[in-house]
Amino acid sequence: MILCFSGTGNSLYIAKLLADYLNDNVIELKDELLIDPRQATISCKNEVRVVWVFPVYSWGVPPVVKHYMKRVNLRNAGGVGHYMVVTCGDDAGLTHRQWRKLMKRRHWTDLGAFSVIMPNTYTLMKGFDIDTPEVAARKLSEAPAKVKSIAADINDQSIVNKVKTGNWAWIKSRIIYHWFVRHAMSPEPFHATDACTGCGLCAKTCPLENVMMWKRRPEWRDRCALCLRCYHICPSHAVAYGKATARKGQYLCPEITTKEFLSTPAKR
Ligand SMILES: Cc1cc2nc3c(=O)[nH]c(=O)nc-3n(C[C@H](O)[C@H](O)[C@H](O)COP(=O)(O)O)c2cc1C
Ligand code: SF4
Ligand code: SF4
Numbered sequence: 001m002i003l004c005f006s007g008t009g010n011s012l013y014i015a016k017l018l019a020d021y022l023n024d025n026v027i028e029l030k031d032e033l034l035i036d037p038r039q040a041t042i043s044c045k046n047e048v049r050v051v052w053v054f055p056v057y058s059w060g061v062p063p064v065v066k067h068y069m070k071r072v073n074l075r076n077a078g079g080v081g082h083y084m085v086v087t088c089g090d091d092a093g094l095t096h097r098q099w100r101k102l103m104k105r106r107h108w109t110d111l112g113a114f115s116v117i118m119p120n121t122y123t124l125m126k127g128f129d130i131d132t133p134e135v136a137a138r139k140l141s142e143a144p145a146k147v148k149s150i151a152a153d154i155n156d157q158s159i160v161n162k163v164k165t166g167n168w169a170w171i172k173s174r175i176i177y178h179w180f181v182r183h184a185m186s187p188e189p190f191h192a193t194d195a196c197t198g199c200g201l202c203a204k205t206c207p208l209e210n211v212m213m214w215k216r217r218p219e220w221r222d223r224c225a226l227c228l229r230c231y232h233i234c235p236s237h238a239v240a241y242g243k244a245t246a247r248k249g250q251y252l253c254p255e256i257t258t259k260e261f262l263s264t265p266a267k268r
Helices: 010-022 031-035 062-073 097-105 133-157 169-183 202-205 229-233
Strands: 001-002 026-028 041-044 048-056 073-075 083-088 109-117 161-162 190-192 211-214 217-220 239-241
Touching: 001 010, 001 083, 010 026, 010 048, 010 083, 048 062, 062 097, 083 097, 097 109, 097 169, 133 161, 190 217, 202 211, 202 229, 217 239, 229 239
Parallel strands: 001 026, 001 048, 041 073, 048 083, 083 109, 109 161
Antiparallel strands: 190 239, 211 217
């Protein structure tokens, strides 16, 4: 079983590739499953393993994934091995250590941690933007081979750690991460500019159902993962985060369709 949280589709693409190589299935963490993890019981009884796939946020585990891991009712999860596969634009810092701590807390067995470099999606601070088309294309072209080798390690049940930690990993994951979560993850600066056509796509695709349409304009509530799907998916580039996103680019994983980003129809 592959449990996947993804904002702009990179992690979902990797999870799907992994599922093909491992002959496994992907459960997307979104909508009610993510909003209220205690509500849904997921059974691992007939599973060979559990693979957690998600993006790196500020060199750590996204708070929304932490929240999920602490609360989800995974029946028989202690009876199988767990792996972490993260996607990141550059490096993952000590994300694997945070994930391992969560595993320990739940008394689950971790067997391996991996990272895959994918196109960058973070645009909310000065100096941070998406990759050039050439860099994004190179990262995307290298991903399948990387995932194939990860699948081979998982199939071998090797106990491995193949995470690109990068420089200053301790400072990034132990200090900057906590500052970021506290001070740089508020949804408050989100707003729609005059370019907004009222199409509602941002609201229909938010994995936490955090964007509401009011008088044909989106409004952001408090339940935000800062995944940036609403920003990157807007066809009019009308979603802004304060002034930070002025003249910044947009990116969605080209291997994922708009339809796949939609929330489950029953909930809309
Ligand atoms: C809030 C946020 C923080 C991020 N922090 C990092 C980071 O610390 N290191 C990194 O290499 N990439 C970082 N990224 C980039 C993403 O990890 C990367 O683009 C990932 O593949 C996105 O996955 P997704 O498309 O499944 O959401 C960040 C992206 C976001 C939205
Ligand atoms: S996706 Fe863009 S254009 Fe459509 S409602 Fe949202 S902000 Fe407006
Ligand atoms: S409001 Fe936007 S950034 Fe926040 S969770 Fe929803 S799609 Fe992601």
